[in-house]
Amino acid sequence: MLHPGHPGDAAQALELEVITTTEIADSIRELTLRAVNGAALPAFTPGAHVRIQVADGQWNAYSLITLPGQEATAYRIAVRREDGGAGGSRAMHALRTGARLQVQMPRNDFALDTGTGPALLIAGGIGLTPLISMATALALTGRDFRLVMAARNRAAAAYADTLAQSFGARVAVHLDDEAGGPLPVSDLIATAAPGTHVYVCGPRPMIDATRAAWSARALPDAQFHTELFDAPQTEAGDQPFEVEVASSGQVFTVPPGKTIIEVLEAGGVDLVYDCQRGDCGICQTGVLEGTPDHRDVVLSPAEREAGKLIHICVSRAKSARLKLDL
Known part of the structure; x- marks a missing residue:
């Protein structure tokens, strides 16, 4: 497991070079990367991502893109510039051809079902x-699929024309400004055929709305797959709380603006995690005492209600203390 920001990450990473950088939509830039030494790059499966060291030791995750007919000798990613973020996306947008990057091996927490x-x-x-x-792989195997993409406006709709050319009527584009509002995901779920696997990737409100529509139809959780493309946010009213590590009895205070992972790791607790967005499930931990404040997109409504599990990369506590099975 490669933990973001750990000193050992660079030693285990690939050294890749930027060979193209192209503005493909409003605030979105595509980068193509190849190995500096010319070696073949590790294979990856649809839905996979890599982590790239962007600035000040920070590692950001970027999904790997494969379109029909593209060569497999390079990795392609697309980066949206976040002017109010920590600076990683701005650093990526500033890269030029020839820049070298430390890139971790591909990992897939959002894989297609078989x-x-x-x-x-x-x-x-x-x-x-x-x-x-995913769409590229589904088309190659002849499997039935539909891709519905939503964007604020046409200028922000990255890859819309390319996807329409590649997949034809299987692609639908929703533009919020022209439609007068966000994508009505409940309508998509209401008309999904029996046995459909749904894959949702986007901001939290979209994922939450889609999950609610899915749950309303009482469809199987195993057929609902998500990946969150939002960084965890501090919420108004967040309060400090205590976390007790059951195995050692150590107690830590988690202040607003810090995650359980950040505090425990700073205290020397060995943890396993990946996304730090609340969508991969790697950091899922048992709750022995206390009431979690769930902020992930992994747990089902029933699991949230039971309160026996928590994703320590984003979730907090409603009670003064949580005792965790660590």
Whole structure:
């Protein structure tokens, strides 16, 4: 497991070079990367991502993009510039041809199922990127699928024309400004055929709305797949709380603006995690005492209600203390 920001990450990473950088939509830039030494790059499956060291030791995750007919000798990513973010996306946008990057091996927490039934791919904004590779793979196997992508406006609709040319009527583009509002995901779920696997990638409100529509139809959780393309946000009213590590009895205070992972790791607790957005499930931890404040997109409504699990990369506590099975 490569933990973001750990000193050992660079030693285990690939050294890749930027060979093209292209503005493909409003605030979105595509970069193509190849190995500096000319070696073949590790293979990856649809939905996979890599982590790239962007600035000040920070590692950001970017989905790998495969379109029909593209060569497999390079990695392609698309980066949306976040002017109010920590600076990683701005640093990526400033890269020019020849720049060298430390890139971790591909990892997939958002993989396609291996069945033969239909697939519904729902994308919000830059959340489109992992779904492009999925659509390419589904088309190659002849599997029935539909890709619905939403963007604020036409200028922000990255890859819309390319996808329409590649996949024809299987692609639908929703533009918020022209439609007068966000994509009505409940309508998509209401008309999904039995046995459909749904893949949703985008901001939290889109994922939450899609999950609610899915749950309302009482469809199987195993056929609902998500990846979150939002960084965790501090919410108004967040309060400090304590976390007790059951195995050692250590107690830590988690202040607003810090995650359980950040505080425990700073205290020397060895943890396993990946996304730090609340969507991969790697950091899922048992709750022995206390009430979690769930902010992930992994747990089902029933699991949230039970309160026995928590994703420590984003979730907090409603109670004064949580005792965790660590």
